[in-house]
Amino acid sequence: MGNCCGTVIEKAGEMGKITLEILGGGEEIGRLSVLVSRNNSGILLDCGINFDENGNPQMPLYVPPKRVKAIALTHAHLDHTGAVPLYFVSSKIPTYMTKATKDVLRPLMEDYLHISGYYLPFEYEEIAKLFKNTKTVKYGEQVEINGYTLEFINAGHIPGSMSVIVNVSDKRVLFTGDLNLAETELVYPANYREEAKDIDFLVIETTYATTEHPRREDVEKRFIEAVKEVVENNGIVLVPAFSVSRSQEILVVLRKYGIDVPVYYDGMVREINRIFLSNKAFLKNHGLLRKAIKDFIEIRGWQDRKAILESGGPAVIVASSGMLRGGPSSYFLRKIYDREENGIFLVSFQAPNTPGRLIVERGIFEEGMVERIRARVEWFDFSSHAGRTELLKAIDDLRSSLEKVILVHGEPDVQRKFAEEISEKYGLNVIIAKNGDKIVI
Known part of the structure; x- marks a missing residue:
C-alpha cells in the first residue's frame, strides 16, 4: 500500500x-x-x-x-x-x-x-x-x-x-x-x-x-423542466451564472431545448459571448452558441432592465455574477425575489458568506432580512x-x-x-x- x-x-x-x-x-x-x-x-x-x-x-x-x-x-x-x-x-x-x-x-x-x-x-x-x-x-x-x-x-x-x-x-x-x-x-x-x-x-x-455529480443530461432536463414550470405561470426566471463558460453553457442549453419565451443575457456575459464566438477551435458547439446569442436578447443598460421588469413575465434572464455578489444579477434579484411565480435558479458554485449561499441555505440574500424569499429557489449541478x-x-x-x-x-x-x-x-x-x-x- x-x-x-x-x-x-x-x-x-x-x-x-x-x-x-x-x-x-x-x-x-x-x-x-x-x-x-x-x-x-x-x-x-x-x-x-x-x-x-x-x-x-x-x-x-x-x-x-x-x-x-x-x-x-x-x-x-x-x-x-x-x-x-x-x-x-x-x-x-x-x-x-x-x-x-x-x-x-x-x-x-x-x-x-x-x-x-x-x-x-x-x-x-x-x-x-x-x-x-x-x-x-x-x-x-x-x-x-x-x-x-x-x-x-x-x-x-x-x-x-x-x-x-x-x-x-x-x-x-x-x-x-x-x-x-x-x-x-x-x-x-x-x-x-x-x-x-x-x-x-x-x-x-x-x-x-x-x-458524485449527476449525469449532465439529467441536470439539463431537470433545469429545463423547472424553467418551463415558472414561465408557464407567467413568471421570470433569474439564472445568476459565472460570466465565463457557465453563462454560455446555460444559453446553449436553453437554445437546445427550444425555450420559447424571451431569453435575456446581461453583465460581462455579453463580452465573453463575443470572445468565445471568436475562438471556435475551443468550442464543442460553436454553431449552437452562435444561434443562442443571435436568437436571445442582449441587455444593453438600465433602460433595458427597467423595461423587462415593467413588461413582466414570462422571461428568462441569464446574468452575472454567479454568486450574486454584484452585477446585474444582484439588481434583478432584488426586483423579483418577493413574488411566488418567479424563480431564482442557481447554476454556479456558491462560496460561503455569499448572497447565493445564503439563498440556498437560509432563504435570504443578506443578513438581517426580515422577509424571506418567496420566489422558487433551486440549485442545479452544472459543475x-x-x-x-x-x-x-x-x-x-x-x-x-x-x-x-x-x-x-x-x-x-x-x-x-x-x-x-x-x-x-x-x-x-x-x-x-x-x-x-x-x-x-
Missing part, C-alpha cells in the same frame, strides 16, 4: 533535484500556484488568488522572479491567474496560455482591478506587461525553454483550459489545473488516456473529490470540475507509470478521504500538499 496523506519537505534548489514548490492551493480551493524547479529555477504553473470571509484577496506565496523561467496559465479564472501580474512589476517572463484564455483573461483582470475595493500590489501597467509577454499555444503543442519541455493538452474545464505536462530531466509531471472528464454542451472533455502518456508525477485538483468517479478515472488512466500523486485545490477533509481511497485502490504514494511544501521528486 502506498504512503497516504504524508508531505515531503526538503530544501528547494538542491542541485540536480526536481522540486515541486507549493505556493498556493494547498489544503484550500483557489489561489493555486506551483513552481516546478531544478537547480533553483523553473516553471510557474498558475498563480491565483482566493478571498477571505470579508472578500479581501489572498495571494499565494511568492518566489523571486529571477527563479521563474516561464509561466503557464491553465485557464482564465482568477483563482488560477489573479496574482500573476505580481511577476511583471520588475520582470519580463514568457507566459504561455491558449488564445481563448488570453482573450478572456484581459477583461477579467481589468474588471477585477477596476471594481476591487482592496489595495492590490499591481496596476494596469503590470497587466499590460503580462500580455506583452504572453505567447499563445495550441493543444498538442510543445515548447522548450531552459531545459524544460512543456506540453499542453485539453483540460475540459472551460473553453481554452489546458493541463500542462512538464518534462524535466527524464521525468514527466502532469499539472491538471481544473479538470473535467464529463461531456458538456460547450467543451470536449479531457482525455488523459490518449493525450498524457508515461506520466511520473500527477498534481491533481480535488475540488469535488468525494462528490465544470471532475467529481470523484472522473478523478479516479484520470488516475486509473495514468497509474501504470505513476510514482506519486500530489493533491491540490481541495478542502482538507475531502483530500484525506480521497488520498485514502487512492492509496487503497491503486497502491500509489499520495501526498496532500500544504502551502509552503517543497516536494522533492
